[in-house]
Amino acid sequence: MSNTGNIQKTDAETGFSGHFDKVGNDLPGDSTITQMRQDAIAQFNEKGLPTRQLENWRYTDLRFILKDAFAPLERAGSVTAAKLDEALGALGDIEASRLVFVDGYFSAELSADFSTMKNVEAMPLSRALSGETFSKVMKQAQPDLDDSIVALNTAFMADGAALHIEGDVEKPIHLVFVSSGEQQGLVTLHNHISVAKSAKVTLLESYIGLGQYGVQVNSLTNLGIAEGAEVNHIKYQAENLETTHLSTLNLKLDDKAIYHEHQFNIGAALSRHQHFVVFDGERAEFDMSGATLMRGTQHCDATLLVDHKLPEGRSREMVKCVLDDTARAVVQAKVIVRPHAQLTDGHQMMQSMMLSEHCEFDAKPELEIYADDVICGHGATSGQIDEDLLFYLKSRGLPDIEARGLLIQAFVGEAIEKIENEEIRDALTGLAQNWLAS
Amino acid sequence: MLEIKKLHATVGGKEILKGMNLTIPKGEVHAIMGPNGAGKSTLSYLIAGKPGYDITKGEILWDGQDLTAMTPDQRAAAGVFLAFQYPMEVPGVATMTFLRTAINSQRKARGEEPMKTPDFIKLINAKAEIMGVSKDMLRRPLNVGFSGGEKKRMEILQMVLLEPGLCLLDETDSGLDIDALKTVSDGVNSLRSPERSMLVITHYQRLLDYIVPDKVHVLSDGKIIKSGDKNLALELEKNGYADIVNAA
Numbered sequence: 023m024s025n026t027g028n029i030q031k032t033d034a035e036t037g038f039s040g041h042f043d044k045v046g047n048d049l050p051g052d053s054t055i056t057q058m059r060q061d062a063i064a065q066f067n068e069k070g071l072p073t074r075q076l077e078n079w080r081y082t083d084l085r086f087i088l089k090d091a092f093a094p095l096e097r098a099g100s101v102t103a104a105k106l107d108e109a110l111g112a113l114g115d116i117e118a119s120r121l122v123f124v125d126g127y128f129s130a131e132l133s134a135d136f137s138t139m140k141n142v143e144a145m146p147l148s149r150a151l152s153g154e155t156f157s158k159v160m161k162q163a164q165p166d167l168d169d170s171i172v173a174l175n176t177a178f179m180a181d182g183a184a185l186h187i188e189g190d191v192e193k194p195i196h197l198v199f200v201s202s203g204e205q206q207g208l209v210t211l212h213n214h215i216s217v218a219k220s221a222k223v224t225l226l227e228s229y230i231g232l233g234q235y236g237v238q239v240n241s242l243t244n245l246g247i248a249e250g251a252e253v254n255h256i257k258y259q260a261e262n263l264e265t266t267h268l269s270t271l272n273l274k275l276d277d278k279a280i281y282h283e284h285q286f287n288i289g290a291a292l293s294r295h296q297h298f299v300v301f302d303g304e305r306a307e308f309d310m311s312g313a314t315l316m317r318g319t320q321h322c323d324a325t326l327l328v329d330h331k332l333p334e335g336r337s338r339e340m341v342k343c344v345l346d347d348t349a350r351a352v353v354q355a356k357v358i359v360r361p362h363a364q365l366t367d368g369h370q371m372m373q374s375m376m377l378s379e380h381c382e383f384d385a386k387p388e389l390e391i392y393a394d395d396v397i398c399g400h401g402a403t404s405g406q407i408d409e410d411l412l413f414y415l416k417s418r419g420l421p422d423i424e425a426r427g428l429l430i431q432a433f434v435g436e437a438i439e440k441i442e443n444e445e446i447r448d449a450l451t452g453l454a455q456n457w458l459a460s
Numbered sequence: 461m462l463e464i465k466k467l468h469a470t471v472g473g474k475e476i477l478k479g480m481n482l483t484i485p486k487g488e489v490h491a492i493m494g495p496n497g498a499g500k501s502t503l504s505y506l507i508a509g510k511p512g513y514d515i516t517k518g519e520i521l522w523d524g525q526d527l528t529a530m531t532p533d534q535r536a537a538a539g540v541f542l543a544f545q546y547p548m549e550v551p552g553v554a555t556m557t558f559l560r561t562a563i564n565s566q567r568k569a570r571g572e573e574p575m576k577t578p579d580f581i582k583l584i585n586a587k588a589e590i591m592g593v594s595k596d597m598l599r600r601p602l603n604v605g606f607s608g609g610e611k612k613r614m615e616i617l618q619m620v621l622l623e624p625g626l627c628l629l630d631e632t633d634s635g636l637d638i639d640a641l642k643t644v645s646d647g648v649n650s651l652r653s654p655e656r657s658m659l660v661i662t663h664y665q666r667l668l669d670y671i672v673p674d675k676v677h678v679l680s681d682g683k684i685i686k687s688g689d690k691n692l693a694l695e696l697e698k699n700g701y702a703d704i705v706n707a708a
C-alpha cells in the first residue's frame with residue numbers, strides 16, 4: 023500500500039515532519055512512548071498523507087485539501103466557564119461530569135472533580151503518559167493500523183482523556199474539546215477509554231471552536247468494551263469553519279459488549295470520522311447513527327471499517343446527511359464478515375437530503391462476506407425536501423424556513439431519536455430544527 | 461368576507477377553473493358540491509396558496525386583502541385554514557411539536573407572545589378530548605399510521621386550535637364513521653360565529669344535516685352552475701348532477 027514513493031511531498035507533509043523535529047522531544051511520555059512517537063513519524067514520513075488511490079480515501083483528497091501543517095499549539099488560550107457554556111449552547115445545560123480540554127490542554131479549572139466519583143477513574147492523558155504501567159497499556163492498545171492520520175496522532179499526541187469505567191456511571195461523562203481560536207495551530211488529542219465487564223456509561227464528546235482562527239484537530243479514541251458492558255456515545259462536532267477535524271475511533275468489542283453511537287456533525291471546513299471496529303467477542307453489538315448537516319463548502323467524510331471476527335454479532339450503520347450550497351458528504355462503510363462469524367446481522371443505510379443542486383453525496387456501502395449463514399444488507403438513497411409536506415406545514419402558519427427546519431429535523435430524526443438520554447436527545451433535535459435558520 | 465371574482469386557474473398547463481365567482485360573507489357557511497374532477501379541491505388549494513396552481517385571471521380577496529399576493533403561511537396568519545381532503549403523513553415530526561410550532565408561528569405573525577407550555581398542554585388536552593383524538597395519537601409523529609378517519613379528526617383539531625377566520629373543509633366527511641361524523645361536525649359547529657366564513661366541500665348531503673349551510677353551490681367544469689339554499693343538496697341527492705349540468 024506504499025504508494026507515495028514517487029510523489030513529491032506536499033507542504034503539509036514536510037511541515038508535519040519539520041514540526042516533529044522541533045517539538046517531538048518535548049512531548050509527554052516515557053521512553054516507551056517516545057519510541058512509539060518516533061516509529062509513527064517514520065511511518066508517516068515514508069507514506070505521507072493518504073492519496074485518493076487508497077480505497078478508503080477515495081472521496082477526500084487530503085493531500086490537496088490540507089495546504090499546510092500547523093505547528094502544535096504551545097499553550098491554551100483563555101476560555102472562561104461562561105464562554106464555554108455559551109459555546110456549548112443547549113449541550114451546556116446537560117447534567118454531566120465534564121472533562122475539558124482547551125486548545126488540546128487539560129483544564130482542571132473547567133473540569134469536574136472526578137476523584138470522588140463512583141466507578142470512574144479519570145486522568146488527563148498528559149499525566150497518565152508519564153506512568154510506566156500506563157505507557158505499556160497504551161502501547162498494547164495502540165491499533166496496528168496502516169493509516170497516516172493515526173501515525174500523525176501517535177507522533178504528536180499531547181493530551182486527552184484517560185478513563186477507566188468500572189461499573190455503572192450515573193451521569194454522562196462529557197468530554198469537551200474547545201479551541202479558543204486565538205491562533206491557528208495543531209491540536210492532537212488521544213483518548214484512552216476502557217470499560218470493564220458489565221459496566222455502563224454514557225459518553226458525550228463535544229468539539230467546539232470559538233474565535234476566528236482555525237485549528238487542525240487530530241483526535242484518536244481507543245475504546246475497549248469488556249464483556250457485557252455498554253457504552254452510549256454521543257459525538258457533537260461544531261467547530262468553526264476554518265477548522266480541520268480528523269478523528270479516528272478504534273473500537274474493540276468483547277463478548278456481548280454493546281456500543282451505541284450517535285454523531286451530530288455541523289462544524290469544520292473538513293471533517294473526517296474514521297472508525298475501525300473489531301468484534302473480538304461473540305454476540306456483541308455496534309450501532310452507529312449519524313446526522314450530518316453541511317453547507318457552504320463544508321466537507322464531511324465518515325468512513326467505517328467493521329470487522330466481524332466472531333459469531334452472532336450485530337452491526338448497524340445509519341448516516342443521514344443534509345446538504346446545502348456546494349457542501350459534500352462522503353459515507354463509506356465496509357463490513358467484513360469472517361468465516362467464523364456465523365449468524366452475523368449487519369445493515370447499512372446512507373441517506374441524503376439535498377437542498378441545492380450543487381451539493382454532492384458520495385455513499386459507498388460495502389460488504390465482504392466469508393461466512394455462509396448471515397443476514398446482511400445495505401441501502402443508499404438521495405432525495406429532496408417533499409414539496410407537498412412543505413406546503414402542508416406552511417398552510418398551518420409555519421414560515422418557509424421553519425417548515426424546512428422541521429422537515430430537516432424529521433429527516434435526521436431517525437439518527438437521534440434512539441439516544442437514551444432525553445436531555446441530549448432534545449438538545450440535538452432542537453439543533454437540527456434550527457440549523458437552517460442559524 | 462371571502463370574495464372570488466372571475467377566477468381562472470390552471471394546473472400543469474390545463475385550465476381547471478374557468479371564471480368562477482363566489483362570495484361568502486362573515487357568519488355564513490357555504491357548501492360546494494359537484495362531480496369528481498370539477499375543480500373543488502383546486503379551488504381550496506388556490507385559496508390556501510399551494511404551489512403549482514396558477515391564477516391566470518381574476519381575484520381572491522379575504523377581508524379585502526389580496527390573498528394571491530401572500531405566501532401560504534401569511535395566508536394562515538391572516539386566518540385561512542384548509543382541512544385537507546388527504547391530510548399528509550409527516551414522519552419524524554412529533555404531533556405536539558408541530559401543533560405548538562403552528563400555534564406560535566401564527567401568534568408571532570400577529571405580534572403576540574408564544575403560548576406558555578402549561579397553557580399549551582392544557583389547551584391541547586381539552587380540545588383533543590372533545591375531538592376524540594387520543595393521547596396515543598398525540599404522541600405519534602404527525603398523522604403517521606393514522607386511519608383515514610383519525611387523520612380527519614386531527615385536521616379539525618388543528619382547526620379548532622388555530623381558530624381561523626376562514627375555514628375550508630375539503631371532503632372532511634369522507635372516511636368518517638357515523639360517530640366521528642357527529643364529533644367532527646360538532647367541532648366545526650363550535651367555530652361557527654358571526655366573525656367567520658366557512659366553505660364546506662362535500663359529496664354527501666348527510667354532512668349538511670349536521671353542518672347546516674346558508675347556501676349550497678354546484679361546481680362543474682370550473683364554474684358555479686347553480687346556487688340555492690340547503691334544499692339544493694337534498695335535490696342533488698335525489699336526482700344527481702345530470703339535469704343541472706345539462707341545463708348549464
Ligand SMILES: Nc1ncnc2c1ncn2[C@@H]1O[C@H](COP(=O)(O)OP(=O)(O)OP(=O)(O)O)[C@@H](O)[C@H]1O
Pocket residue numbers: 471472474476494495496497498499500501502503545
Ligand atoms: N397536477 C395536476 N396536473 C394536471 N391536472 C390536474 C392536476 N391536479 C388536478 N388536476 C385535474 O384538475 C381537475 C380538478 O381536480 P380537483 O382535485 O380539483 O377535483 P375535485 O372537484 O376536487 O374532485 P373530487 O371530487 O374527485 O375530489 C381534475 O380533472 C384533475 O385531474
Ligand SMILES: [Mg+2]
Pocket residue numbers: 500501502545630
Ligand atoms: Mg377533491
